[in-house]
Amino acid sequence: MDSPEQADQIKAPSSSTPTSSQTVPVPESPIFDYLSNLSPIKSVKAARYQRFFETHFPTPPPVFSTPRLDLQRETSFLKSDKIDEAGSDVHGKCGNRANAILIPCLESLEKAVQSGSPSGCVDEYLTDPVEVEDCTNSAGSHVRQPNNLNRLLQFRYTVPKETIPKVNDGNSEDCKIMLPDQAKSVDLIETAVDERDTERFVGPLELTSKNVNDQITRNVKLQNAGDQLNRQSSNCQFPKSFQSVESYKDCLENSGSASEGSSKEATLQQRGTRRHLQFEAAMTWKSTEEENLIPSHVEPRGVSNHRHTMSSDQAIASWNSLCPSEFVRSTQHGGTLAISGSIPSGTVLHRNSISRSLSTGSDRVLSKKFGGYMSSQEEKLTPGHSNNLAKSLNSCFISSAAGDLHACVDSNQQDDHGVEEISPDIFESSDSMKPPCNYLHAAFSEQQADPSEGGMHTSESIDRADELNQMSLKKKRKRAALSSESEGCKRCNCRRSKCLKLYCECFAAGVYCVDSCACESCYNKPEYEDTVLDTRQQIESRNPLAFAPKIVKHATDSPANVLDDGNWTTPASARHKRGCNCKKSKCLKKYCECYQAKVGCSDACRCEGCNNSFGKKAGSMYQRAERWKNPSHCKLDATETDIDRTEVGTVTHFSPRWEEFTEISNLTPLSHYSGAPSVSPSTRDCPKVSQAQLHPGSSSLEPSANHLRWHYSPMSFTPQLIENKEAHHELDSENAFTEIRSYDDMPEMLKNTSTPTKEIKACSPNKKRVSPPQFLSQELMSSSSSGMQSVRKFVWQTVPSFPPLTPYSKSNEGITQTESDLKRNTGDH
DNA sequence: GAGTTTGAAACT
DNA sequence: CAGTTTCAAACTC
Structure with a gap:
């Protein structure tokens, strides 16, 4: 079973290993390689970055006050859907049953929360959502494999190439470390992605970007999962069998949604920093890649952990470009930061650096070569x-x-x-x-x-x-x-x-x-x-969004819309994030940023005498009225939605800040989808969504890919629910869609202050929107038009699978409540 | 190519 | 937040 490489890895230095780590040979498996490749991150670091987020995005108290309830609800939800059939004999144990992989994870989380988990600190709760998803994801990938939890634990300690880290944190079990083959892992990922992406051209860079996103997401998730699992199941036995690549791929697909959803369900703080993540996503990838390139034999066991920590930090730093220097400093404590942890401050912040990262990811050898x-x-x-x-x-x-x-x-x-x-x-x-x-x-x-x-x-x-x-x-x-x-x-x-x-x-x-x-x-x-x-x-x-893309493409550009309304097939379907302010050019010259970008003016624009050939601002009212009449052709802008919400059906003034956030949120889903085409069967069934991603003019292909993940994952869990519910509403799904997504992506502070949803709906022009404000998600299910169906699904995915675990859940009370309602309704059926 | 116009960004 | 200034691109001649 032990390949030469593994043997070498096992021999890798473990001198600094404080704990007796009995290395267990691990069979070489592409899957496992990939999993191992996921850059396990140390829990300590995770906590650190969580605190980091806290620092920048104070967590609303309510969120932490009721984590347990939410968690339970979510757990039960999952159990009912998928876990029950796997058996419930996983409680208290570390998943000896492969099929029950989800349960252990949830159980672990549940226990952690209920027992007040060691730290009982906010950090843990912040991590929970991700952990759950991690578990889910991992579970999906290990459905047929026993003792998957061990693996998850292992991930944390897995050291790329020839490094045999100690596995346990000093508890009882000595675990063996899988020596990942990064190249294989990467290839596998790309292959998997590629196989799922058969509808559109995927350039090398795109694949790289996908990998980057995947890597980032998985790194964080695995880290969290590993931490959690490690706490909960230190007695886990090391897996002795390995699933086939095919099974892995299948699982990957099945769990893909969950995996991606993890992003969505990430902490609010994370959400607040999404933009940075989008832009600097490559960073993490790069660091990960470089990590793997680093000869592990050079570093002692203890260092290896450091490295992973650095990886985490890097990701964090990527997310928070506001404090790059801080990050850099923090990484300087790591023994191997020189390479793996060395994210140049500049790299974090400047896109050139990102490019570098991506390039690195595309060609590790080269990246290494031209350091x-x-x-x-x-x-x-x-x-x-x-x-x-x-x-x-x-x-x-x-x-x-x-x-x-x-x-x-x-x-x-x-x-x-x-x-x-x-x-x-x-x-x-x-x-x-x-x-x-x-x-x-x-x-x-x-x-x-x-x-x-x-x-x-x-x-x-x-x-x-x-x-x-x-x-x-x-x-x-x-x-x-x-x-x-x-x-x-x-x-x-x-x-x-x-x-x-x-x-x-x-x-x-x-x-x-x-x-x-x-x-x-x-x-x-x-x-x-x-x-x-x-x-x-x-x-x-x-201005945190100063470097954000000015032109954002609307996620609502579903193919159906494109087909039905040729106007939307043009770049005009995108909008300027903040809108123009033209006074004399009438938006007919390149002075106008909208015109220059070949996008129509929106209500976000404050232009005067707009005559933008790509779409007049003045026409937005009329267009909106048309859209109200014919939702299937709706292409509502986030801006418009926002206006509707805040201005009671009259186009007046709206907050640019809000606009920016909503637009940003719109931006991500498309990119994401393009980056990770296949996730769950459900999403696949949404041709519109996927096609929307394929829109040639998609402006945000990669940078925001990560961001998108958070929107899709839950869907795999609730496709049926969506269908059951969506017929019951006659709301403007498009608006709702945008609204929810915007809400989801919007920083907490904005959520709390700028969403007079009630008034909005009550006052919508044609009174179509009548649902209570808290049921945002219901709006998503409104339209019965086929064109909106995919959108509805997509929207529904925005509903957090594990909302309660994060502050975010609190802020999204309406959404979570809707989810509960759906569950009830489904149960009734 | 020089000068003007324009609107975003920056400043107050 | 509004008004003003600065700036560089777009535009005109």
Whole structure:
């Protein structure tokens, strides 16, 4: 059973292992590899990051006051649906029954909560939802496998490649560690994803992004699950059998929804930081990848745990770009942070870094090779490399300017990561949505045409630099302008902002300026990473969404809508996040950001005399009225929904902040879906949703993928319920959909303050919406039109499977209540 | 290419 | 939060 590699791994240093860890040989299995690959995270760290979130997003007291009730309810819910048949003999035990895998997990959670769990602290509760999902997910993946809990426990201690960490936290059992093969795992993931995604082209980057998201989600989930399980089932025995890859895949699919749902059900704090997660998701992936690349043999057992911790921290840091430096500092305590934990502060914050991460994920070898993406810390460890790192940015990098997926390939990697591999369709047709070609071309030219940066010797570099300097700005600007015109790419021409303000398109896009930019006194360069990050941080402190995509695509762009209403097939289905403020251009010139992005103006716009050819703001009222009449054609904007909700059917003024959040929330589902196409049969049955994801113009392909997960998972548990309920309502599902999703994604503070749902519904123009405000989810089920069905399902998924576990549940009282109602109704049936 | 217009971003 | 200033892109000539 023990492969050579495993043997080596077993021999891996465990000198620092305080506890006697009896290593148990683990058969090599792709599945297990994958699972092992999930970067187990130490519980301590988990708690830390939870506290971290708390710091930034104070948790509402009510949430923690009643975690138990919610948990019970949720647990029972799951049990009734899926677990009962598996038997209930899992209580108190660590799942010897494979089929009952879900139960142990829930039981563990339940016990933890009911018994006041060791810490009894908020952190635990915050973690619970994820844990449950983790269990679910893991369960799904191990349905046929006994002692899966052990595995979950094991995950936590699994060390990539040749490292044999101690398994137990000092309890009774000594567990063996599976030595994961990261490459295999990655391949497996990609394969699984690919197999499920048969409807659309999936570029390499996209797969990478998916992996990134998967990795992030699973890392966190597994971490939490591992922690919880470890507490609850230290006596678990190590699994002795391994399921087949096929079974794993099946389970993966079945559990996919749950897995993804975990994100949705993540703590409110997490939700508050979703945006960062979206943008920096790649970070975690990168770190994970790098982790695996790191020779484990170098690090002692204790360190291995550290590493995982770092992985967790990295993810956290990714989620919270507001405090990158803090994160970096925290990671510096880890023994291996140099590599695995070394997320450059810049990387966390700047999208260039993200690109790096993704590139790393796409090609680990390369990433390792051109550690160009190394953080400053890494640079310290490997002097001389970092500078070339950025330059050797050979693989594709992704930027999320305007929520788009951008790919850049440098000359070195073109063969390996040709841009051609990236479907042009992933880019928005609008100029603003196009890849910031300055990155594309800049990075390219930087490598190719700018020897000064490519490793030339000093004299040559100087000469080259002089040449470049001598190049008149005019020429540069002209070149930039030409390239911009001809290729739809943009380069900045900043003169006074130093490219450190949002005026700078590069900076705003989260990427560094490149040589082809015509900017002056540019500080938006890798060498000024600290400055860039600080500035970015400052800007984000003012406006957390400053770097969020300006153009968001509406998740409600279901295929049906597209078919029924050609207007919505255009990019106009997307909207500017905050809307324009045009006064003189009438939204007919590129001065108008909406027009520039080729999207219609929405009620979010404060433009005057709007005549936007992609959609007039003035027409929004009329359109909305039409939509009210014909919900199946509804394409309601989140903005409109919000307005409806807050303005009693009259288009007046609305809070831009709200708009931003709602739009962001809209943004994610699509991306997510595209990133993780198959999750549950239920979701598969929603062609509209999936197709919506496929919309060529989808602006937010990757950055937000993680975000989306949180919306889909629950669905797998309640497809039937949805159908049962949805016929009972005649509400504007579209609105409801948007509303709920927005609500879901919205930070708690906003939820509490800006949702006069009652008035809204009571006052809706045509009185279609009559349901009580607390039953938001019911609205989702309103429309009977086929076009909305998928939407309804999708919406329903937004209902947390395990709402009570988090503060979020409290805030979503209405939703959870609806869920209860549904359960009752279902039971009646 | 120079100058103007425009609206977002930043500032007060 | 509103008004003003700054800024860089878009536009015009």
